[in-house]
Amino acid sequence: MKLEMKDSPGQLVAALKPISDVGGNIIAVIHQREQGSDHGILDVQIVLELPDGQLEKLVVLLKEQGVHIQRIGEQRLLYKRTVILIGHLMHTDLSDTVDQIDSTGYAEVSELAMSMPAVKERSSSRLTIKSVTREDMESAIAILRRVSQQKSLLLIEPLEESA
Amino acid sequence: MKIALIGLGSVGRGVAEMITKKDLGLTITGLADSKSGAMDPKGLDIPTLLTHKKKNGHCGDPDISTLDIIKKADYDALVEVTPTNALSGEPAIGYIKAALARKKHVVTSNKGPIALANKELRTMAQENGVALRYEATVAGAIPIMHTLEHGLAGNDILALYGVLNGTCNYILTRMADEGLTYEQALMEAREMGYAEADPTYDVKGIDASIKLVILANNIWGHDVRLTDVDCTGIDLLTPDALRLADDEGCTIRLIAEAIPRKNILRVSPRIIEKSHPLVVDGTLNALTLETDMAKEITLIGRGAGSVETASAIIGDLLYIKDRYDGSA
Numbered sequence: 001m002k003l004e005m006k007d008s009p010g011q012l013v014a015a016l017k018p019i020s021d022v023g024g025n026i027i028a029v030i031h032q033r034e035q036g037s038d039h040g041i042l043d044v045q046i047v048l049e050l051p052d053g054q055l056e057k058l059v060v061l062l063k064e065q066g067v068h069i070q071r072i073g074e075q076r077l078l079y080k081r082t083v084i085l086i087g088h089l090m091h092t093d094l095s096d097t098v099d100q101i102d103s104t105g106y107a108e109v110s111e112l113a114m115s116m117p118a119v120k121e122r123s124s125s126r127l128t129i130k131s132v133t134r135e136d137m138e139s140a141i142a143i144l145r146r147v148s149q150q151k152s153l154l155l156i157e158p159l160e161e162s163a
Numbered sequence: 164m165k166i167a168l169i170g171l172g173s174v175g176r177g178v179a180e181m182i183t184k185k186d187l188g189l190t191i192t193g194l195a196d197s198k199s200g201a202m203d204p205k206g207l208d209i210p211t212l213l214t215h216k217k218k219n220g221h222c223g224d225p226d227i228s229t230l231d232i233i234k235k236a237d238y239d240a241l242v243e244v245t246p247t248n249a250l251s252g253e254p255a256i257g258y259i260k261a262a263l264a265r266k267k268h269v270v271t272s273n274k275g276p277i278a279l280a281n282k283e284l285r286t287m288a289q290e291n292g293v294a295l296r297y298e299a300t301v302a303g304a305i306p307i308m309h310t311l312e313h314g315l316a317g318n319d320i321l322a323l324y325g326v327l328n329g330t331c332n333y334i335l336t337r338m339a340d341e342g343l344t345y346e347q348a349l350m351e352a353r354e355m356g357y358a359e360a361d362p363t364y365d366v367k368g369i370d371a372s373i374k375l376v377i378l379a380n381n382i383w384g385h386d387v388r389l390t391d392v393d394c395t396g397i398d399l400l401t402p403d404a405l406r407l408a409d410d411e412g413c414t415i416r417l418i419a420e421a422i423p424r425k426n427i428l429r430v431s432p433r434i435i436e437k438s439h440p441l442v443v444d445g446t447l448n449a450l451t452l453e454t455d456m457a458k459e460i461t462l463i464g465r466g467a468g469s470v471e472t473a474s475a476i477i478g479d480l481l482y483i484k485d486r487y488d489g490s491a
Binding site for chain 1: 324395399400401403404406407408410411413415418420431432433434435439441
């Protein structure tokens with residue numbers, strides 16, 4: 001995201017603090033003081049990772065610090081969940097199974113680990129799925145549930161506690 | 164307080180022995196196994212009756228039936244610990260009703276009646292001004308019902324997660340620790356006496372589902388049924404799946420889960436971090452409650468066993484003794 005703040009001592013630290021307050025992780029901070037730029041205003045670009053659903057809270061906190069947000073850039077796939085599939089994975093076209101997630105456009109299989117015992121035995125695989133939001137993840141998992149049922153695969157989901 | 168004890172399997176024996184051994188103010192005045200019965204308003208000689216059962220296969224007079232004890236014996240509370248029938252709940256439902264109709268308190272470890280006829284039996288107990296308690300039906304020695312009723316009184320229970328079947332937990336622990344196949348781990352569980360000859364109820368998740376139904380109805384009173392549970396067992400798990408989970412610092416456990424707000428009522432094998440409090444070893448049971456005030460509470464303990472289950476039953480009896488001043 002691109003931020004605008006007063007160019008005075010302590011301002012940058014004050015602007016960064018809310019990020020850790022909402023559980024975010026700063027990946028990069030770029031700030032350039034351009035010659036002849038505005039009087040006393042500092043432009044800062046920050047690349048950061050945020051827990052799902054925390055962006056709005058961060059925006060509010062930054063505003064409270066007197067920081068003006070010029071632009072919020074592209075949100076990347078940040079939500080991650082790992083599942084295990086057991087069954088005749090190759091015979092039921094594993095690439096199609098993966099593609100059903102990838103073709104959604106909002107979620108993708110980012111990692112696949114697989115074990116294949118004897119030819120006729122059931123194989124097991126671990127899939128890591130990434131998505132932008134929790135809702136997208138729920139939809140992706142719902143697709144996987146449906147596909148697993150169609151292909152007689154056993155889908156093992158992670159325990160996600162959330163009250 | 165006078166007790167009639169119906170059923171002399173492992174649990175019934177545990178109850179009889181502990182009541183005899185410990186000075187709890189409880190006296191057994193009626194006793195029945197599947198073949199015979201004995202009653203004495205002044206209190207039965209339990210050690211002699213148990214020895215008699217060991218020698219002859221029955222504890223008392225073959226002409227006295229279980230229903231005779233329930234209907235005629237002089238007692239305040241019935242302890243009903245006959246074998247579970249998960250499909251019909253009988254004959255236990257009939258036994259419990261007969262005692263409630265006589266205005267006697269009932270304590271049971273029997274999942275069938277509580278899962279199938281909870282509402283009816285509770286209403287009947289209420290109308291007769293007596294207690295119906297079933298701490299021992301879920302998670303053995305863990306005092307989950309007492310915790311919900313007293314310790315967490317006033318809390319909204321938002322969700323519950325549990326490891327409620329010791330057989331499955333034992334099998335999964337062994338598969339994870341030793342790389343055993345499901346079949347090998349099941350065979351070992353049988354040898355250790357942790358699995359029945361027909362393990363279907365346990366490994367298909369049915370036993371855990373029944374307990375989930377009992378808990379859910381007790382907490383939220385929505386009158387859910389076994390058929391409402393989305394149930395998957397552990398019998399199709401592979402050692403490879405456990406290894407793949409292990410690579411990520413996780414393992415797989417059979418988790419019973421109820422979140423009414425999301426309409427979730429589910430028993431299924433789940434990937435779970437090894438450091439999670441619900442990851443307990445062997446035949447242990449564990450339960451996590453999410454509540455509005457107390458937040459998360461996890462209870463861990465023995466889910467089965469003769470004296471362990473007796474602990475839950477005696478806890479219920481002493482609660483009744485305190486609450487109702489020992490009389491029915």
